[in-house]
Amino acid sequence: MGRTHRVKSLLWLSLLHGFLFLIAGSGTEAPSESTAMDISSRHFRAEYLQEWQGSVDAPYFDPSTPRNITGLVGHPVRLLCRVKNLQNRTVSWVRHRDIHLLTVGRYTYTSDQRFEAQHKPRSEEWALRIRSPQRRDSGQYECQISTTPPIGHAVYLNIVEPETEISSGLELFIQAGSTINLTCTVRHTPEPPSSITWTHGEQIINFDSARGGISLVTEKGLKSTSRLLVQRARGSDAGVYTCGPNNAPPAAIRVHVLSGEHPAAMQQGCAKSSLDKAAALLCFLITLHMLRPFTDGYFGT
Structure with missing residues (x-):
């Protein structure tokens, strides 16, 4: 019995020594196998799991999409936004001037038939096309993703005419x-x-x-x-x-x-022309300047 007791004591001391060795070794520069596995696990989560979660929960707009569009009166114009990682979210176009919902997904939600939603399946592009745009269509539009809260990509449209x-x-x-x-x-x-x-x-x-x-x-x-x-x-x-x-x-x-002998012709032109007030004043000042040689001679100055 005494010998058996000594064997058990030695076994426990050996296990305790090994445990203390592991604890002391954890503070050295060389990482243990478990430490290396922990670092690898954290790297995996950062590189893969977080990226996977972001692709599901965080859609975003392609920042290279133009934010200012110029179109011509009567010529079709196309507003575009590109959405990454959309997943099951919905893309809509809204007109800021009257907070009017124009499109939802591939469907058009306005009675103005000049507006049309455009999207190709499995494409990242969601477009708003305006047939025969007019000057009144100028202003800000927004492409929105149905996140909570919604996020948007603003596009300013300027319609000009020749x-x-x-x-x-x-x-x-x-x-x-x-x-x-x-x-x-x-x-x-x-x-x-x-x-x-x-x-x-x-x-x-x-x-x-x-x-x-x-x-x-x-x-x-x-x-x-x-x-x-x-x-x-x-x-x-x-x-x-x-x-x-x-x-x-x-x-x-x-x-x-104007001939030098008849500066009055300039006065007649000013009287007959349909000018605004600023132009009329300018015309009057120029007339005075043209008349100066004659008035100086008349009054002897």
Whole structure:
């Protein structure tokens, strides 16, 4: 019995020694097998389990999707959002102006038949198409995911229409013998105008006309320009000049050619022109400046 008791005591001491050795070894630089397994487990959870959980619970928008769209009046426009990890969520389009629900999934929820939901099965793209957009359709739209709370991707739509502008304004006053210099700019056209025609009154202007001294320079692009130069202006060159692109509304300007002996012609042009208050004031100030040599001579100053 005494020998058996000593064997048991030695066995317990051996187990205790081994346990203390493991505890002491856990503080050394070399990790134990259980420590390595624990690190591997944490890495697995971080790399795989959390990613898997995020794909289910956290859909998100592709940040590269454009947030500003410009469209032309009457030409279809498409607003787009790309959604990652959608899973069983739903995508909707809302118009901010009146908080109007336009689409839910692939279905359109508005009586305005110009709006249409577009989505291809198994695609990440959810689009809102507007047929024949108008200026009033400009504003902010939002693509929403049905999370709790919902998350959204805002898109600003700007609908523009073709416009033509002559940089000199509505009226131009020049002295006889100087050059009439007019620049016409055409913007927001579906494509560059194939032609830009200048007319003087009802007469089409050609650089090779019998009058001579006329040049036309046209540059086409996203913003097209046409420059008209009429050298050595005379009284017959006065009148209305019109710039007419083939795919945009025309713009017009009235040119007054003044001789040094008759500055009153400028006053008459101001009186007959349909100008706003600011333009009328400018016209009046220019008239005073033109009249100064005559008033100085009359009053002897």
